[in-house]
Amino acid sequence: MNWANRLSAAIVAIAIGTSASAQAADWNEVVKAAKAEGKVTLYSGHVGVPYHPEVAKMFEAKYGIPVEILDLRASDLAERVRTEKATGRVSADVILNGAGALWLLKNQEALAPYGELPALGKLRGDLELDGTRLPIYIQGYGIAVNTKLVPEKDRPKSWKDLLDPKWQGKILSDDMRALGGGSTMFATTYAKFGREFHEKLAAQKPQFSRSVRENARRVARGEFPIYIPFSLPDQLLNKGLPIVGITPIEGDVYAQFDLALTNNAPHPNAARLLMDFFLSDEAQLVYVRSARVPTVKGLDDKIPADVKDIVKAKLLGTSNPATINADLKLATEIYK
Structure with a gap:
């Protein structure tokens, strides 16, 4: 990221305060700031599956922002996040893990609120939202x-x-x-x-x-x-x-798998943009085709016959x- 882009991203953060999520009030500004940040890092506790990289490639194709993914077992991931928080050297921007594991990290103040996302209205009404953990699939x-x-x-x-x-x-x-x-x-x-x-x-x-x-x-x-x-x-x-x-x-x-924004994420705007993208129909259908239950409304008629059961x-x-x-x-x- 060059000096001008860093300054642009910093201005977005300053304009909305110094909270860990550095949320830009206007979504277009979030997108602009996300591109200036240049990348986003996703830690995944759902190891060895090809679906997160597929969604990451779709995100990169749409926004031009590379996604780095680190796979770790849920317990190992949680320990790494706690260590990063304790040392003040946070590398993760977004965490994908089971709802319970993220609940523990939330209580340990390792996570930050994700704020308003354009796609939140698509979520099914039976899902509980706490402003920190974002349901992605079941x-x-x-x-x-x-x-x-x-x-x-x-x-x-x-x-x-x-x-x-x-x-x-x-x-x-x-x-x-x-x-x-x-x-x-x-x-x-x-x-x-x-x-x-x-x-x-x-x-x-x-x-x-x-x-x-x-x-x-x-x-x-x-x-x-x-x-x-x-x-x-x-x-x-x-x-x-x-x-x-x-x-x-x-x-x-x-198990319900959620996304969460880390406290003091190095790329907070790119993180929020990625979280919002996971709720898009195109991303959700990646999980539907892999026989997982979507968390957004309106996809029942798009479930392939071979995974419907x-x-x-x-x-x-x-x-x-x-x-x-x-x-x-x-x-x-x-x-x-």
């Missing part, structure tokens, strides 16, 4: 099985089928003791089925792994017949492999952000 989790190792008649149809003694020592699981899909599954099923369910599941001796992308491949290779919780949209990434995702009769556990699946519930730390402690007590 993802369902079920059970994955190896189709060669588990005949259809023997496949789990319920979350409680995982307690069958025949699965002892044969379940691969995302780690329920760390932020991520595993902790979301733990909190949801603990709330719905109680502690006894998890004590019995712990007796099945599930093997924990934090290698989210590799876990499904391990099941496909036959290392384990079952993996929980399986991101059901990931069936699209595993076509041709002997693995299938199952929605239990009680419904899918789900996943997008419209029954939902069991999700974790409660206010009890995340307590849930992680419980999981650590039960799964030793």
Whole structure:
């Protein structure tokens, strides 16, 4: 960014005060200031998927602003953001992570309000907004099985089928003791089925792994017949492999993924512009085509037939952000 552009961006920030979000009152000024900032950095806790880079390329094509993306597991991402805040060396502009993980960062004053965005009016009315976390998509989790190792008649149809003694020592699981899909599954099923369910599941001796992308491949290779919780949209990434995702009769556990603006973001206007772009129809349809539930209105008739069953699946519930730390402690007590 040259001296004149830096001055222009600074003027926008000064005109609206010295808040961390540096929000320009007029959206055209936000766009102008965003281009002057020259880039935006996105930290993503949803690792290994191609959809965020696809949206980033669309954003860059529209505005000419490069997007740098860093993928980290939810717990590692949160620790990095806390470290950046503590040292005063903030690199992240926007964070994409589960709603609960961002709730924790909000309470640790690592996030800033995103202010008015032109696309806010497109959001579905059933979503809760707090001015800091911006809902982007919803993802369902079920059970994955190896189709060669588990005949259809023997496949789990319920979350409680995982307690069958025949699965002892044969379940691969995302780690329920760390932020991520595993902790979301733990909190949801603990709330719905109680502690006894998890004590019995712990007796099945599930093997924990934090290698989210590799876990499904391990099941496909036959290392384990079952993996929980399986991101059901990931069936699209595993076509041709002997693995299938199952929605239990009680419904899918789900996670809501949000965006947030970091406190003292180095490129605050570009950050807000990117957040607004994630709510555009073109960006939301990237997630719809990947079998995720959109957070904006008016896209129901654009859901492709091959993903409709996943997008419209029954939902069991999700974790409660206010009890995340307590849930992680419980999981650590039960799964030793």
